[in-house]
Amino acid sequence: MKKDIGNWGNYPVIESDESAFTFTGEFQNYIKQTGAFIPRGNGRCYGDASLAINTISTLKYNRIISFDTENGILECEAGLTLDKILRVIVPKGWFLPVTPGTKFITVGGAVASDVHGKNHHIDGAFSAHVLEMDVINAQGEIITCSPEINNDLFWATCGGMGLTGMISRIKFDLKKVETSYIKQKQVKARNLDEIIRLFDEYKHYTYSVAWIDCLKKGSQFGRSILILGEHAKTEDLSNHKQNVPLKLPKEKKINFPFNLPSFVLNKWTIRIFNFFYYHKNFKKEINNVVSYEPFFYPLDAILHWNRGYGKKGFIQYQFVLPLESKQGLVEILNRISNKGLGSFLAVLKVFGKQDNLISFPMEGFTLAMDFPVRKGLFEFLDELDQIVLQYGGRLYMSKDARMKPEVLQSGYPHLPEFKRILEKYNPENKFRSLQSERLDLLVK
Amino acid sequence: MSQTVLILGAASDIGIAIAEKFAANAFDIQLAARKSDRLSSLQSDLKIKYNINCTIHEFDATDFSSHLTFWNILPVKPAITISVIGYMNDNEKVIKSQEETLKTINSNYTGLVSILNIIGEDYAKQQSGVIAGISSVAGLRGRQSNYIYGSAKAGFIAYLSGLRNRLFHHKVHVLTVLPGFVYTKMTEDLNLPKLLTAQPVDVADTVYKGILKKKNKIYVKWFWRWIMMIITNIPEFIFKRKKL
Ligand SMILES: Cc1cc2nc3c(=O)[nH]c(=O)nc-3n(C[C@H](O)[C@H](O)[C@H](O)COP(=O)(O)OP(=O)(O)OC[C@H]3O[C@@H](n4cnc5c(N)ncnc54)[C@H](O)[C@@H]3O)c2cc1C
Ligand SMILES: NC(=O)c1ccc[n+]([C@@H]2O[C@H](COP(=O)([O-])OP(=O)(O)OC[C@H]3O[C@@H](n4cnc5c(N)ncnc54)[C@H](OP(=O)(O)O)[C@@H]3O)[C@@H](O)[C@H]2O)c1
Numbered sequence: 001m002k003k004d005i006g007n008w009g010n011y012p013v014i015e016s017d018e019s020a021f022t023f024t025g026e027f028q029n030y031i032k033q034t035g036a037f038i039p040r041g042n043g044r045c046y047g048d049a050s051l052a053i054n055t056i057s058t059l060k061y062n063r064i065i066s067f068d069t070e071n072g073i074l075e076c077e078a079g080l081t082l083d084k085i086l087r088v089i090v091p092k093g094w095f096l097p098v099t100p101g102t103k104f105i106t107v108g109g110a111v112a113s114d115v116h117g118k119n120h121h122i123d124g125a126f127s128a129h130v131l132e133m134d135v136i137n138a139q140g141e142i143i144t145c146s147p148e149i150n151n152d153l154f155w156a157t158c159g160g161m162g163l164t165g166m167i168s169r170i171k172f173d174l175k176k177v178e179t180s181y182i183k184q185k186q187v188k189a190r191n192l193d194e195i196i197r198l199f200d201e202y203k204h205y206t207y208s209v210a211w212i213d214c215l216k217k218g219s220q221f222g223r224s225i226l227i228l229g230e231h232a233k234t235e236d237l238s239n240h241k242q243n244v245p246l247k248l249p250k251e252k253k254i255n256f257p258f259n260l261p262s263f264v265l266n267k268w269t270i271r272i273f274n275f276f277y278y279h280k281n282f283k284k285e286i287n288n289v290v291s292y293e294p295f296f297y298p299l300d301a302i303l304h305w306n307r308g309y310g311k312k313g314f315i316q317y318q319f320v321l322p323l324e325s326k327q328g329l330v331e332i333l334n335r336i337s338n339k340g341l342g343s344f345l346a347v348l349k350v351f352g353k354q355d356n357l358i359s360f361p362m363e364g365f366t367l368a369m370d371f372p373v374r375k376g377l378f379e380f381l382d383e384l385d386q387i388v389l390q391y392g393g394r395l396y397m398s399k400d401a402r403m404k405p406e407v408l409q410s411g412y413p414h415l416p417e418f419k420r421i422l423e424k425y426n427p428e429n430k431f432r433s434l435q436s437e438r439l440d441l442l443v444k
Numbered sequence: 445m446s447q448t449v450l451i452l453g454a455a456s457d458i459g460i461a462i463a464e465k466f467a468a469n470a471f472d473i474q475l476a477a478r479k480s481d482r483l484s485s486l487q488s489d490l491k492i493k494y495n496i497n498c499t500i501h502e503f504d505a506t507d508f509s510s511h512l513t514f515w516n517i518l519p520v521k522p523a524i525t526i527s528v529i530g531y532m533n534d535n536e537k538v539i540k541s542q543e544e545t546l547k548t549i550n551s552n553y554t555g556l557v558s559i560l561n562i563i564g565e566d567y568a569k570q571q572s573g574v575i576a577g578i579s580s581v582a583g584l585r586g587r588q589s590n591y592i593y594g595s596a597k598a599g600f601i602a603y604l605s606g607l608r609n610r611l612f613h614h615k616v617h618v619l620t621v622l623p624g625f626v627y628t629k630m631t632e633d634l635n636l637p638k639l640l641t642a643q644p645v646d647v648a649d650t651v652y653k654g655i656l657k658k659k660n661k662i663y664v665k666w667f668w669r670w671i672m673m674i675i676t677n678i679p680e681f682i683f684k685r686k687k688l
Pocket of ligand 2: 453454455456457458459477478479503504505506507528529530531532551555578579580581622623624625626627628629630631
């Protein structure tokens with residue numbers, strides 16, 4: 001049925017004929033009856049990657065096929081969301097090998113964006129844990145691929161934004177845990193130099209990420225909070241919690257009921273940050289044990305918080321710069337605080353090594369931040385793009401709604417090979433999104 | 445020992461939601477549908493998530509001659525049978541094609557009567573059992589836009605009512621379920637009013653509660669009772685002039 005859809009950033013919003021399927025055969029029929037289309041997971045990418053005139057939702061294609069509780073291997077259909085997986089695996093002592101900052105994404109989306117988590121520097125991106133998957137191509141054929149078989153298809157599908165075909169089945173490995181809790185450490189950093197030093201000092205921690213205040217200038221430029229974590233062992237828990245070490249957090253949901261004027265959320269996020277940063281109890285360092293839920297998914301507690309940015313939507317801008325390009329980070333942060341366009345809280349993280357075909361992560365600093373859509377924003381982001389490229393970085397396609405094709409080309413050195421593989425598996429551009437059109441990813 | 449639920453039409457969105465609801469409450473599940481091999485991932489999913497038994501069975505409501513064997517060879521006789529099967533096509537197409545007309549009637553009425561007669565007799569003999577049938581509010585009054593489907597659903601409502609009356613005396617519970625609009629494959633191309641439309645899980649919750657509380661007839665979402673009360677009470681001389 002035709003309806004207006006947008007992704008998490010509510011920009012752009014377009015009219016799309018959205019279908020759904022429950023069984024593989026139904027999808028194969030859909031291919032025959034439809035022109036170009038793009039698979040759509042839970043719409044948690046921010047921009048236009050899962051938007052097209054025709055979209056097909058995977059959300060009803062969401063079953064667990066097998067769960068090896070001995071070796072920690074899960075096999076499922078692509079529309080299964082991470083929140084549902086957690087409820088099955090955590091009580092059995094397993095955790096997701098990699099998780100983004102929201103649990104409301106599908107496994108298909110995790111592969112198609114090759115998502116990263118706070119443990120990228122230790123465990124790599126999601127693709128590093130995929131053992132095997134099935135991809136349905138434009139002819140409706142099911143092709144099994146892995147790093148060993150049909151590996152061209154495998155690597156073009158990880159981070160390939162749905163353009164190689166429909167990911168239907170995925171088998172991936174899990175992480176063993178003793179408890180469902182995280183031993184958390186929060187460390188305050190006065191400025192950018194200090195936070196970068198702290199990332200290095202704590203790089204042996206499995207999980208690390210920092211909230212950074214982009215508006216401060218002078219000696220407090222880049223003040224931040226580093227958040228570190230390890231899966232807690234049973235002995236780390238209080239006696240009370242030791243009774244049920246693998247306890248699932250309660251499913252509590254607060255809904256953001258309507259769109260707010262866009263300035264409100266900015267004020268909120270700043271307040272939250274200030275609260276943490278200046279709160280009289282916040283010493284230089286805090287250590288505590290928390291459930292996995294607030295540690296990994298602090299924003300999921302408020303459903304639809306994105307509505308806080310108002311009707312016009314927002315852009316999430318995420319880039320990565322090589323480790324040696326700290327100066328680039330300084331320049332970009334300076335531009336943002338001078339412009340005063342920002343919200344402004346950003347998430348900073350140091351990636352470990354990764355060099356896949358088309359995945360976003362590479363060793364270096366990654367910064368992600370929200371910009372409400374308004375006049376002058378796109379021109380400003382174009383300027384930032386140039387700095388990113390100048391320092392050898394690139395942008396994350398899964399968050400993107402506006403970059404120019406040249407920016408993609410300069411940032412992703414393996415792009416020509418990716419396109420050659422698309423020619424092989426998607427020769428008629430059957431899998432086609434607004435983003436693939438915009439970024440010149442169509443096969444000629 | 446856990447009880448078993450047989451779901452006829454288990455590949456439907458509502459059927460899947462019902463299977464999940466009962467599995468989550470520790471019932472064993474028998475999934476019956478056409479092309480039943482496509483249900484293997486649903487089967488594994490329910491077993492893994494809820495640690496229950498789940499089996500798959502081939503069943504076609506319009507293949508009448510297979511019904512007796514279908515029931516006889518079921519390895520475990522279910523304590524609860526829920527029929528979710530239904531078929532709806534565009535009414536204009538249906539009335540112009542005898543094949544479509546018969547398909548609509550057989551999928552929504554005749555086929556279900558055929559299998560539930562068999563199951564009902566067995567339940568009567570053993571003096572226990574539950575039968576739930578999903579009909580529709582469309583069966584409460586014929587409208588020009590879908591009266592072939594509606595009349596078959598009406599027939600099914602009357603059948604379930606009679607069956608309830610008969611089986612009551614044999615300690616068998618019969619439940620009639622009357623959903624209004626539900627977002628499913630069947631209604632994918634229709635533009636349904638958001639406020640009046642339920643999700644498959646709402647139907648599943650209602651069916652589960654209805655069985656637990658031994659209800660006779662239930663609507664999905666309370667307001668449908670009142671909407672249908674109004675619609676069924678519009679005098680015929682007015683109703684016939686309306687384009688409904
Ligand atoms: C609050 C929040 C925090 C986030 N944090 C992070 C983070 O820390 N790290 C990170 O990496 N990302 C993060 N993201 C982004 C998110 O993880 C990715 O955009 C993810 O791909 C979304 O998955 P989805 O299921 O919603 O898919 P969609 O958003 O619907 O689609 C995303 C892409 O995947 C493709 N796709 C989806 N399913 C399939 C399939 N079955 N076969 C082929 N292609 C498919 C689509 O075509 C599209 O190109 C975050 C997003 C939010 C809203
Ligand atoms: N959606 C609504 O708004 C709504 C409202 C009121 C009542 N209902 C009723 O709810 C029930 C479930 O429907 P749904 O909305 O979930 O739609 P659906 O997905 O189309 O379900 C109908 C199911 O019936 C099955 N079926 C049809 N003919 C059959 C046959 N001869 N033998 C075996 N199975 C057969 C179909 O099987 P296949 O998958 O093999 O085609 C399908 O799984 C139906 O009885 C419907 O009439 C629906």
